[in-house]
Amino acid sequence: SQTIHQWPATLVQPVGSPLSLECTVEGTSNPNLYWYRQAAGRGLQLLFYSVGIGQISSEVPQNLSASRPQDRQFILSSKKLLLSDSGFYLCAWGQNTEAFFGQGTRLTVV
C-alpha cells in the first residue's frame, strides 16, 4: 500500500534562516506531488505541484521554492524565512482522481 512521510512534524525557525521540509512517498511510482499551506482555521492553499522529476509548477509568488530530485521525493525550501511563512505545511500525492496527505509540518517563524 502507498504511504506518505513528511517531516519534521513541528519546526521553530528564526527570521532569515533557511528552510527545508521533506516529503517522500512509498508504494507508487510517478505520482503527482503537491505542497499546500494552511493558515490557522483556514482552507488549503496550493503552493507547488510536480508531475515528474525536475518538473515544478508554482501557484503563487512567494519566498519559497520546491524541488523534486527523485520520483518520490518532494522538498520545500526557503533561503531566508519571513514571519509570514509561518503556517501548517502539507505534502500530498495524487494519481488522477484522489489525493492523499502527509501528517503536516507546523512551522513557526520567530
Add this chain to the structure above:
Amino acid sequence: GQQLNQSPQSMFIQEGEDVSMNCTSSSIFNTWLWYKQDPGEGPVLLIALYKAGELTSNGRLTAQFGITRKDSFLNISASIPSDVGIYFCAGPDNYGQNFVFGPGTRLSVLP
C-alpha cells in the same frame, strides 16, 4: 478557475444528532472527494464518488454525487465527539493535475 463552495461554514451540534453539509460548484466535476481534518493533522480521505447520482457510505458517513455533477452532500449520522474537525470537499481540476478544495466546514460536537 474552478471553485468549490461549502456550507455551512461552521456548525455546532449536540452529540447524537445527524449532520448534513454540502458542496457546490458552478462547473462540473467528474469526481467528488470528501476529507476530514483533525486538529494538527493532515486531511484524511473519507469518501470518493465517481458517478453522477452515486450514493456511498463509510460507516456513519454517507455522501452523494449530485446528478448535475455540480454538487455533493455529506451526511453524518448519530454524531460522536471524535467527529469534530474540518470537512473538506474536493475534486480533480479539468486538467487532471491539480485538485480543487472547498474552504471547509468546521464541525463542533457538544456533549
